[in-house]
Amino acid sequence: MSTTAQPVPFLKGHGTENDFVIIPDPDGRLDLSAAAVARICDRRAGVGADGVLRVVRAAADPAARALAGEAEWFMDYRNADGSIAEMCGNGVRVFAHYLRQAGLVKDGGAGEGLPVATRAGVRRVGFAANGDVVVDMGAARLPAGPRASATVTVGERGWPALHVDMGNPHAVAFVDQLTDAGRLFDPPAVTPATAFPAGVNVEFAVDRGPRHVALRVHERGSGETRSCGTGACAVAVAAARRDGLDPARDGETATYTVDVPGGRLVVTEAPDGTVTLTGPAVLVAEGTLDPALLG
Numbered sequence: 292m293s294t295t296a297q298p299v300p301f302l303k304g305h306g307t308e309n310d311f312v313i314i315p316d317p318d319g320r321l322d323l324s325a326a327a328v329a330r331i332c333d334r335r336a337g338v339g340a341d342g343v344l345r346v347v348r349a350a351a352d353p354a355a356r357a358l359a360g361e362a363e364w365f366m367d368y369r370n371a372d373g374s375i376a377e378m379c380g381n382g383v384r385v386f387a388h389y390l391r392q393a394g395l396v397k398d399g400g401a402g403e404g405l406p407v408a409t410r411a412g413v414r415r416v417g418f419a420a421n422g423d424v425v426v427d428m429g430a431a432r433l434p435a436g437p438r439a440s441a442t443v444t445v446g447e448r449g450w451p452a453l454h455v456d457m458g459n460p461h462a463v464a465f466v467d468q469l470t471d472a473g474r475l476f477d478p479p480a481v482t483p484a485t486a487f488p489a490g491v492n493v494e495f496a497v498d499r500g501p502r503h504v505a506l507r508v509h510e511r512g513s514g515e516t517r518s519c520g521t522g523a524c525a526v527a528v529a530a531a532r533r534d535g536l537d538p539a540r541d542g543e544t545a546t547y548t549v550d551v552p553g554g555r556l557v558v559t560e561a562p563d564g565t566v567t568l569t570g571p572a573v574l575v576a577e578g579t580l581d582p583a584l585l586g
């Protein structure tokens with residue numbers, strides 16, 4: 292791979308205002324450094340976004356080559372600080388919406404769902420008649436033992452938090468009011484640090500009604516964002532367990548509405564463990580990146 296001196300095309304999109312710069316790089320020619328991602332995501336000197344979605348054929352990227360038989364396209368997701376994350380629930384919906392809009396998928400991605408390779412494995416994405424994008428997020432994992440829970444602290448206040456792994460790590464704390472989390476300019480402290488050796492996304496959740504919750508999130512690598520798809524799934528699963536629901540045991544799907552600062556998502560957890568995330572995906576702009584941003 293080599294850095295190009297040519298302007299690089301991009302698009303801007305979002306899912307419930309979790310916003311992304313989408314960079315089509317089908318043949319994997321772009322050498323996208325962490326510093327370049329941070330410059331692109333800078334909201335004053337760059338395009339501005341919570342993260343970057345590089346669109347590359349799975350066969351053209353060493354990180355996804357092993358999945359090329361299952362999925363043509365790889366979502367190379369990066370956080371705003373340039374760090375790599377395993378999975379992004381809003382990102383994969385925006386990514387699939389882009390592939391469909393750009394005519395890059397056969398039969399418009401219909402059928403059994405459009406497979407998208409991610410660092411957390413292949414995720415299947417479907418398109419609802421009302422325009423929503425639905426993604427099979429796989430099963431949530433709730434680690435047992437000393438990594439099962441943690442304490443989240445902001446300033447003088449602390450809350451118990453449940454560890455929920457959605458391919459990426461989450462600590463879910465139920466609070467009285469979303470404002471209890473303060474301004475969230477800095478990452479909340481999460482202890483013990485050994486529970487999350489690769490860092491963690493922290494969700495603060497409140498109840499809005501029966502099977503209806505709301506959250507704020509501080510994302511690893513991106514700060515406070517207006518939405519987090521994997522975070523919404525983690526909160527729904529944590530709320531279900533707190534409410535005494537376990538679809539695998541009960542044989543019934545649990546459905547939660549999850550309000551985020553940027554909109555509304557719906558999360559289901561089926562008896563076979565499958566977690567499904569439904570919400571909007573929008574493309575809002577396109578242009579070219581100044582080569583100086585890429586470095």
Ligand SMILES: N[C@@H](CCC[C@H](N)C(=O)O)C(=O)O
Nearest residue numbers: 376379380381459519520521
């Ligand atoms: N906003 C995303 C999650 C992005 C990755 C996260 N910041 C991490 O580092 O794990 C979502 O919609 O899931």
